[in-house]
Amino acid sequence: MDATIEVRGLSKRYGAAVAVDGLSFTVEPGRVTGFVGPNGSGKTTTMRMILGLDRPDGGTALVGGRPYRSLRTPLCRLGSMLDAGAVHPARRARDHLLWLARANGIPARRVGEVLELAGLAEVARRPAGGFSLGMRQRLGIAAALLGDPPALMFDEPVNGLDPEGVAWIRGLLRGLAAEGRAVLVSSHLMSELEGGADHLVVIGRGRLIADTSVAALLAAASGGRVEVRTSARRDAMTVLANAGATVAAGDRDAVTAAGLPAEWVVELLAGAGVPFSGVAGHRASLEEAYMELTRDAVQFRARSGDDPAGDTESGGAVGGPRPGAAS
Numbered sequence: 001m002d003a004t005i006e007v008r009g010l011s012k013r014y015g016a017a018v019a020v021d022g023l024s025f026t027v028e029p030g031r032v033t034g035f036v037g038p039n040g041s042g043k044t045t046t047m048r049m050i051l052g053l054d055r056p057d058g059g060t061a062l063v064g065g066r067p068y069r070s071l072r073t074p075l076c077r078l079g080s081m082l083d084a085g086a087v088h089p090a091r092r093a094r095d096h097l098l099w100l101a102r103a104n105g106i107p108a109r110r111v112g113e114v115l116e117l118a119g120l121a122e123v124a125r126r127p128a129g130g131f132s133l134g135m136r137q138r139l140g141i142a143a144a145l146l147g148d149p150p151a152l153m154f155d156e157p158v159n160g161l162d163p164e165g166v167a168w169i170r171g172l173l174r175g176l177a178a179e180g181r182a183v184l185v186s187s188h189l190m191s192e193l194e195g196g197a198d199h200l201v202v203i204g205r206g207r208l209i210a211d212t213s214v215a216a217l218l219a220a221a222s223g224g225r226v227e228v229r230t231s232a233r234r235d236a237m238t239v240l241a242n243a244g245a246t247v248a249a250g251d252r253d254a255v256t257a258a259g260l261p262a263e264w265v266v267e268l269l270a271g272a273g274v275p276f277s278g279v280a281g282h283r284a285s286l287e288e289a290y291m292e293l294t295r296d297a298v299q300f301r302a303r304s305g306d307d308p309a310g311d312t313e314s315g316g317a318v319g320g321p322r323p324g325a326a327s
């Protein structure tokens with residue numbers, strides 16, 4: 001069964017506001033693809049269009065080569081969690097899943113399996129209305145897994161969870177990808193995806209900013225920078241800047257220099273009598289790489305904040321979550 005999710009030239013406007021703007025990317029089987037962008041950048045809208053919940057103004061979204069709405073057993077092709085709160089509060093967890101299973105021709109014994117997988121077996125007979133946020137997320141995930149689908153999609157699944165919940169979801173997603181499934185997971189925080197995603201689709205204002213492996217993104221963001229630990233930060237910065245490096249103060253006793261090989265940095269500092277305790281190639285964090293990629297979107301946000309008559313269309317695309325937003 002083809003698990004690939006394919007988005008081609010997808011666009012969506014709400015009135016004058018462009019939510020998604022000619023977006024194309026592919027979610028491949030066997031890896032976790034992180035779908036990242038600032039609040040309001042179009043992640044939920046894209047996922048809704050993949051599920052046929054919103055009609056695109058342009059472009060297509062295919063699941064295993066077909067539009068989601070044309071699938072005969074959709075839960076068995078693409079499992080998803082967009083809004084973990086979308087469960088009737090009086091309905092027990094097990095009944096909610098049984099109802100979904102029955103409506104989709106899935107055997108009832110699968111309900112017990114996904115309750116186990118999601119760690120909800122003990123609370124299966126409790127009404128979902130009394131569930132904590134973490135338990136509701138687990139129930140949403142159990143529902144997504146119900147049809148044992150080859151492709152899965154989760155909108156901000158770790159939003160608001162404690163570290164244990166975050167680690168659990170991260171492990172689960174990695175396990176699903178290791179089984180050969182295509183997994184798309186959105187977040188507005190790159191740090192939430194650190195150690196969890198293999199590949200990243202980064203968007204800003206509804207447009208594609210990057211479609212890259214995590215390894216390639218980190219390598220590019222780390223490129224050519226050397227980090228120096230020194231008790232004489234100002235002297236080190238002066239010496240290295242005079243030699244042509246672009247320098248920046250890092251945390252505590254760190255200086256980052258770009259444009260000079262590490263050996264030259266050592267030579268220059270030693271030659272100038274500047275004390276240092278370490279020189280190493282700088283390893284960017286995923287968060288740093290992301291900040292670099294989305295700088296334009298963030299600069300825009302600062303501008304629109306200064307300008308009360310600012311362009312609401314684009315301002316909305318990088319602004320805070322709208323009231324009642326699913327994620």
Ligand SMILES: Nc1ncnc2c1ncn2[C@@H]1O[C@H](COP(=O)(O)OP(=O)(O)OP(=O)(O)O)[C@@H](O)[C@H]1O
Pocket residue numbers: 014017018019037038039040041042043044045046187188316317318320321322325326327
């Ligand atoms: N039903 C709607 N009516 C009007 N505008 C909408 C609607 N849904 C989304 N938008 C707008 O479209 C843009 C994209 O929103 P979307 O929820 O897709 O972003 P997101 O990246 O998922 O954001 P977040 O990280 O906050 O969940 C925003 O400007 C939002 O206000």
